[in-house]
Amino acid sequence: MTDTDPYPHLGFNPAPGDMDMVRDIHRKLSDCAIEMEKAHSKVTRLMNGSYWEGDAAVAFREQLRGGPLPLNLKNGAHSVDKAAKQLDLWGAELEEFQRRAKKLDGEAKAARDALQRAQGHADKVKETSEKSGTGHHVHDDGGSALGRANRGVETAQGELDGVLKRARSLAGEHEDTARRRARHISDATHKLAPHEPNAWDRFTDWVGDNLPDILSACAAVLGVIALLGLTAVAPWMLFLAAGLLSGMAFGLRVSDPEVLASLEDGLTKGELDIDFWCNLLGVAGDFLGMLPGLGAVAKGSMKAPELLSAAAGPVGEADDVLTLGQKIARAGVRAGTSIKTVGVSIRAEAAAAEGAVSVLSHPRVFGGRMAPIVEKVDKPATILGASTAVYGVASSFIDALDNDTARTVTNLLDGPRTLGIDVPATAGALHFLLRGAGEAT
Missing domain, CATH: 1.20.1270 (Substrate Binding Domain Of Dnak; Chain:A; Domain 2)
Structure with missing residues (x-):
């Protein structure tokens, strides 16, 4: 044998x-x-x-x-x-x-x-x-x-x-x-027992770990698409979608204990390292990105009842003679009309806010002398913001791109752009939306 x-x-x-x-x-x-x-x-x-x-x-x-x-x-x-x-x-x-x-x-x-x-x-x-x-x-x-x-x-x-x-x-x-x-x-x-993750598990883990950055990058890309007119979708729709993505990213960032701890250590203990600046710029960028869209929804919702009341006209006593089925049908029609009216109002406000100019372009700010400069740097700054956001996402996926030098350069580009372009642009949109909001209420 x-x-x-x-x-x-x-x-x-x-x-x-x-x-x-x-x-x-x-x-x-x-x-x-x-x-x-x-x-x-x-x-x-x-x-x-x-x-x-x-x-x-x-x-x-x-x-x-x-x-x-x-x-x-x-x-x-x-x-x-x-x-x-x-x-x-x-x-x-x-x-x-x-x-x-x-x-x-x-x-x-x-x-x-x-x-x-x-x-x-x-x-x-x-x-x-x-x-x-x-x-x-x-x-x-x-x-x-x-x-x-x-x-x-x-x-x-x-x-x-x-x-x-x-x-x-x-x-x-x-x-x-x-x-x-x-x-x-x-x-x-x-x-x-812990298992060695497969390709799909690694991808889903990466998405979970970097979801705020991914949402921010998607919002920035939507802004570039709207700015350059690269799609048939109306710019106001991209404007609202970008605001929604920024809001989701902002919520995820401020609910992350590590982000909050980094910001707290930087503000209270003076630990102004790369992580602090990355987190600070990420939170600030998402906050600024969601405000105009949120303002458009809020103002559109506040103005909708006035539009609906004007369109509906006075309600007479004829409702008393309607059957129950007729009353239910009329209520359904009114509800559908209300939803449609709110949508139209939000769309109008979003379209107007999307085209609002930066505060630096206002005649009362430096006599309006900044307007030509803002007009020239607006498009490059938007593309730059999307580029740094996409690079940040790519560096989290490809180790070769993730290094302190690249993150420092990204922060140096994003910091002045956020303060000089995003903040005035957001302030201009909010100024437009808030103007007359008291009248709508």
Whole structure:
């Protein structure tokens, strides 16, 4: 019996598997589960401040608090331990399968030897009968020596076929058990152990981690599209969509504890590092980007009732004679008209706000002398803002683009643009929207 052909008399391997490898992997998994449990215990003691104190310990606990490491260690140890137990069960099952396969191989050897002897005996009887000239009669006579020899061959062949059939049944049992154990091991690791993320998981994680920047970049790109007229969509629709995206990005930024902590440290402790300026400009840009759209919606909604009242005219006493169905139908028509009127009002205000000029272009500001300059830099500044936003998103996805130098240059470009272009432009739009808002109320 050789390693390459462990069951030569069966002609195939009904119980494949390497017991030494199974035992070795089981031992390694068990040791890994023990070490992970020890690591979890140590991290837990560190988190609880059992035997490590001081500033370094506080900083360490702050980094781990609320993070995935303690839970991953605990779940990972549990998961690997479950997988090890399933592998241990499979080792015992495989050992039994291979014991049965070895026994069947021995039976197959005996059956093949018996078949060979029976076939040799039949051949000798046939040869003797042919020499004596009675072979034809001997063959037809079921009780003759040749007939008995042939039945012996058939019996031996049946014995061998029975052994091979049991071996094939063992192979099917081995495969079913292996699949079941593999499924249990997969379930153990899938439910509890951290997995190496696939491409889709990595993409969704990246989107989740950088969603504010992605929304801001999309809003900036919509602004460029509206400015350059690159689509048939009305500019006011892009204006509102950009404001909505900026609002969503602003909400995500101000609800992020890390962003708030960075801003707080910069404003109260003077830690004006790159992260502080990136977060400050991101929050400021999103806030400025959402204000004009929000103002257009607010002013349009406030003016809608006045427009609706003028369009509806006086309501007479004729409603008293309407049936219930007619009243419901009329209420539905009025509701539809109200929604349409609000939409038309918001659209009008958004279109007007989208075309509002910067405060620096107002005649009362420096006598209007800044208007030509604002007109010349408005389009390049909008394109520049979209470019830096898109670069920021790309750098979060491509490590080669993410470095302190690039972030510093981006901040140096975005800072003056935000203060010199975005703030006056937003102020101009808000001035237009707020003017007359009191009358609408």
